[in-house]
Amino acid sequence: MSDDNTLAEPVGPNDHAQGPTHAPVTLLEYGDYQCPYCGEAYPVLKEVQARMGKALRFVFRNFPLGEMHPYAFIAAEAAEAAGAQNQFWAMHDMLYENQDALEPESLAGYAKALGLDLERFVEDINAGTFTARIKHDFQGGLMSGVNGTPSLFINGQRYDGPRDVESLLEVLQAIADGTATGAKEFI
Numbered sequence: 001m002s003d004d005n006t007l008a009e010p011v012g013p014n015d016h017a018q019g020p021t022h023a024p025v026t027l028l029e030y031g032d033y034q035c036p037y038c039g040e041a042y043p044v045l046k047e048v049q050a051r052m053g054k055a056l057r058f059v060f061r062n063f064p065l066g067e068m069h070p071y072a073f074i075a076a077e078a079a080e081a082a083g084a085q086n087q088f089w090a091m092h093d094m095l096y097e098n099q100d101a102l103e104p105e106s107l108a109g110y111a112k113a114l115g116l117d118l119e120r121f122v123e124d125i126n127a128g129t130f131t132a133r134i135k136h137d138f139q140g141g142l143m144s145g146v147n148g149t150p151s152l153f154i155n156g157q158r159y160d161g162p163r164d165v166e167s168l169l170e171v172l173q174a175i176a177d178g179t180a181t182g183a184k185e186f187i
Helices: 036-055 072-083 088-097 104-113 118-126 131-143 165-177
Strands: 016-018 025-031 056-062 151-154 157-159
Touching: 016 088, 025 036, 025 165, 036 056, 036 088, 036 165, 056 072, 056 131, 072 088, 072 104, 072 118, 072 131, 088 104, 104 118, 151 165
Parallel strands: 025 056
Antiparallel strands: 016 056, 025 151, 151 157
16 A cells, blocks of 8 residues: 555556656546535536646546445446547546436437447446456555545655636646655655
């Protein structure tokens, strides 16, 4: 387990990422699609991404808190099943924008709306095709000290500071500009 608030497993090619691979700043979220706090963070993170542009790479890892959120795991499976059809981010957004409807029937409706191969989508979920990946994300989060969602890491360092758009932009821009070395300076 990481005891110094650093990411135990570095970002790699198998992660879901938006933005340039060599962006000066990588913002990673461990999230749960049914978590209300993740739902509140979703539009903030989207705005931060839009405003940072090519200076930011955003990475999402699954951290479904199934004991508190009964649809969190199947929602993560839906995102991964959509990802297998090159629609991870579209499903990710749809899940956060519809947090109040994450039961299987709704997930199938989202897949259909995205034009996914519905039969393959349902088969992947029913077969548990992505269970190991989701559990791997979860274990990596535990090893990194994640104990709730959303948990954010900036360039591999845990960030527990303010999570409004302006505060996050200040931190991320300072790191991108080279005027700060990492998230620890802002905690």
